[in-house]
Amino acid sequence: MGTERHHSPRLLLRGGLVIDTAPHPVVHPHTDVLIEEGRIAAVGRGLPGDETDTGLEVIDARGLIVLPGFVDAHRHLWQAVLRSAAVDESLDSYLGRILGDLSGRFTPADVYTGNLLGALECLDSGVTTVQDFSHVQYTPEHSAAAVEALEEAGIRAVFGYGYPVFDDTARRADWVREVRARYFPSRDALLTMALAPVGPSFAPPETVREDWLLARELGLPIAVHVTAGPVAMQPITALQEQGLLTTGTLYVHGNSLPDSELRLIAESGGAVAITPAIEASMRFGAPMAGRLRRAGIPTGLGADAVTSAPGDMFSQMRAALMSSHFDGDGNGDGEAGTATVKAADVLRMATAEGAEALGLGGEIGSLGIGKRADLVLLRADALNLAPVAHDPIGAVVTAAHPGNIDTVLVDGRAVKREGRLVYGELGSVLDTAHRSAERLAASAS
Known part of the structure; x- marks a missing residue:
């Protein structure tokens, strides 16, 4: 360390x-x-x-x-070296430029720097646990860099092994098995592992099934983005039809999903992570906090990506609270001042419910x-x-x-x-992050 x-x-x-x-x-x-x-x-x-x-x-x-301590239930730590790179961009622009172009330019050293910087930022702002949805696993060296940076930072983390969105050649089950065996032999450690596949909204059913069965084989929970997507307009129903709805799955966002999909999440023992600042700035859809409360779904908060939003949980709590007040109950037809989401609810999302959403409710969060x-x-x-x-x-x-x-x-x-x-080499971390950011910016210009 x-x-x-x-x-x-x-x-x-x-x-x-x-x-x-x-x-x-x-x-x-x-x-x-x-x-x-x-x-x-x-x-x-x-x-x-x-x-x-x-x-x-x-x-x-x-x-x-x-x-x-705060629990950040959804964050892409590797993007810390891309801070504020996509503040004014749409979701499509973010997907194309950040995940499509810049992501592929990340070396393992860039991933290490991003994860270390991001994890230290979390600790500095009171986030003691983070679900690191790390969809930058282009090689085993990228994975090693990501995990070793988390170890160096000393944060509690669920490392979400994620496949690059636009590079199916990196979707290698043997690499996942290698990371699981090398870094995560115990489930009772500061660092644990999850699988973070592309999921049913964007991937074909046969790919989804392979990913879910791999997670089952390795005893890994799943974290997955869900929306009314180009492959499955109702991704939770798609999972149900394949017999893949499992307790402990963490669904991310879901703003465009109908209430019937939320009921399936609740009935199957799933949880949802919302990232209200990003969801508002990139226009994902109506605020989720009120709908999830009514559905009885454990809800965590996340900063998501510092490319476009603040990285601290105070900002996320405020975004969740204020956006839920916008329409009173989260579905667009309430009146101001009648919101069912209170400050205490939001604090629970940032702590106890976030822990429950990550499967850590028995260990942290209260x-x-x-x-x-x-x-x-x-x-x-x-x-x-x-x-x-x-x-x-x-x-x-x-x-x-x-x-x-x-x-x-x-x-x-x-x-x-x-x-x-309490970290002796913070200046060195910042210097390395500046160099990484400058190289990435120059390579994409």
């Missing part, structure tokens, strides 16, 4: 404004959190322990908001005893947040930003302290 990160076997956060998110968001003022061996051991007032206890580190959390200690501490006395007495949950969702973050913990390890990433 870039540097040894601070890790104490026992850590006590003393007197913070604690926000838990399960079973629903609730605020606990003046509350302590005890962490032992990377897991939450106790939450309550007046927990025993002070600086004189051997092996116990105490962090004074008075004046800080303590909450679960402050339950025994869960992994993935936490974010925000400075409650910042000018843009204070005072938080009226509605701390609403303040986090609508007013906070990454600059308010004091501390970030992953597995009880501090990856950010006192407002600064």
